[in-house]
Amino acid sequence: MIDAQDKPTSERAEKRLFIKTYGCQMNVYDSERMADVLRPLGYAPTDTPEDADFVILNTCHIREKAAEKVYSELGKLRMLKDEKASDGRGAMTIAVAGCVAQAEGEEIMRRQPAVDLVVGPQAYHQLPELLTRTARARGERIGADFAPNAKFDALAGEKIGARGVKGPTAFLTVQEGCDKFCTFCVVPYTRGAEWSRPAADILSEARELAARGVREVTLLGQNVNAYDGAGPDGAVWTLARLAYGLAEIEGLDRIRYTTSHPNDMGDDLIAAHAELDALMPYLHLPVQSGSDRLLRLMNRKHGRQKYFDLIDRVRAARPDMALSGDFIVGFPGETDRDFEDTLDLVRRVNYASAFSFIYSPRPGTPAATMGAQVEPHVASERLQALQTLLFEQQVAFNQSQAGKVLPVLFERKGRHGRQAIGRSPYLQSVYVEDADHLMGRIVPVRIERGQQNSLTGALVEESHSSFKPQASESMTPLRPQAASDRVASVRAR
Structure with a gap:
């Protein structure tokens, strides 16, 4: 690791870093940590690649268009890199990180000569060392060995320093990888097998965040509720046990x-939602399809009835729970009846988003070679x-x-x-x-109206020490729906 002390102050101040993030919240977390590991080398963030000495594209490989956007962006960066060199504005280093880098590293180097580094999602902690080597040889690919423990051990090192968080909310990765092998998904191949961080490391990072004014953390993982990290007591902790531990941290309220x-x-996780006020009443629980036939083809290892039963149990524990989900349409072999089953599931669950x-x-995924x-x-x-x-x-x-x-955590100023x-x-x-003086505070707000993507409210005087509203009429247990109530199929033309 290169220490910031090895660089003159004037040189450090001149370096600028631009990171463009694609995809999920875990990539957002990874981008923040990449900025953290580069900060001791004197890299300060900039909002545009035109001002940057080092540009990182942190990529997502879930959908084809996302990968193609990366190649399009690299074409623009190549022209910018050439312009800066010809104008005497200095050299620009370009890196591709994330899941596209992991899956298509050699292809990236072949298609775009302007790329200096390709770094998989488990190796971005090595960026300082890699930067020194690019001065001698370009085209180095790292990150294919799936060693998240080494990454997180490095991120906890003293020379990297504390996280550069801003504002009262923060992401916190607790689990990586996936063992589910859904037939449509590349995550097991780009992020590796499921692995959970030790609970003590997570609690330590959370305490640091709370000390910096963070009031709400979002725990991240490809399958976050599969968390089974080693606890400081020697036992294996579940996500529920981790949530109880986090709730004990002073200042961390959500x-x-x-x-x-x-x-x-x-x-135990369902029970935690009933017992733990800090655990927010919002659950993102992807189902992908409402068709049992497609769920089998997707290798989801659950059916629609199991999903319904699970939702009922969650809402029994926390009646005001808001549900979010993910859906795929047009999966190979999807018929009108399969799609009708998905619409039926959506109507019965009633999603908040x-x-x-x-x-x-x-x-490389099984679904890519399926017929129909x-x-x-x-x-x-x-x-x-x-x-x-x-x-x-x-x-x-x-x-x-x-x-x-509703208790509202204020995060930023409006326009x-x-x-x-x-x-x-x-x-x-x-x-x-009239609430710009309340940044980082949780205060009661009376909601005046709800719009498409947001709410509008006004401050109220009284304080609310807890929040556990009753279920609304839209949050009732799931009941079988008559076939006559289903939405008509969308017919192929």
């Missing part, structure tokens, strides 16, 4: 986690129908908050006057006037 798998939603995508074949690929125009039509339904549910949920008093933007327990953005 805990979230994502992304979960239905098969890893244990009884959700993400939906057209299936994208990823090289769905025609693009059919998949697009189905996606539009699904998103219309999900949009209606999201708006209805936001509007249902009108008249309630107008003394307006401030906060976060509700349900993860909605809340806009409040």
Whole structure:
């Protein structure tokens, strides 16, 4: 590791770092940590690549278009790099990190000569050493060995320093990798097998965050509720046990986690939602499809009824729980009936928010070689129908908050006057006037109206020590739906 003391102050101050992040929250966390490991070398962040000495694209490989966007961005960076060199503005180093780097490192080097470094998601802690080697030889690829313990051990090192967090919220990776091997997903091949950080390391990082003013942490993992890290007491801790430990940290008032798998939603985690006020009433629980036939083809290892039963248990424990999910349409072999089953599931669960995508074949995954690929125009039509339904549910949920008093954590200033933007327990953005003096505080807000993607409210005088509202009419146990109530199928033309 290169120590910042080895560099003159004037030289350190001139370095600028630009990181562009694609994909999930774990990539956001990784980008923050890349900035952390480079800070002792004198790299300060900049908002544009034009001002940067070092540019990192932290990539996502989940969908084909995401990978192609990276190659498009690299083409622009190559021209910028050439312009800076010809204008005498100095050299620019370009690195590709993340899952595309892990999966397509050799292809990246072949397609884009301007790239100096390709670093997989388990090796970005080695960036300082790699930068010194690029001065002698370009084209080094690192990160194929899947050793997250080495990465996190390095990130905890004294020379890297504390995390450069800003604001009252922060991401905190607790688990990486996936053992589920869904047939559409590349994560097991790019992030490796499931691995959990030791609980003591997580608690230590959380205490540091709380000392820096963080009031809310979001625990991250490809299958975060599969967490089974070593506890400081010598026992294996589950995510629920970790949540209880985090809730004991002074100043840390809110805990979230994502992304979960239905098969890893244990009884103790459900019980924690009932008992632990710090655990927010918002659960992202992807199901991908409402069709049992497609769930088998996807290798999800659960059916729709198991998902329904799980949702009922969660809502019995925490009646005000808001649900979020992920959906794929156009999976190979998806029929009108399969899609109708997905719409039926969405209607019965009633989501507060959700993400939906057209299936994208990823090289090396079993689904990419399946027959009966769905025609693009059919998949697009189905996606539009699904998103219309999900949009209606999201708006209805936001509007249902009108008249309630919610504890809001204020995060940043708004665009107008003394307006401030906060976060509700349900993860909605809340806009409040005359609240810009409340940054980093959790205060009661009376919700006046709900919009498409946010809430608007006003400050109230009284304080609320706890938050455990009753279930609304839209949050009832799931009941079988008559076939006549189902949405009509979207027919292929």
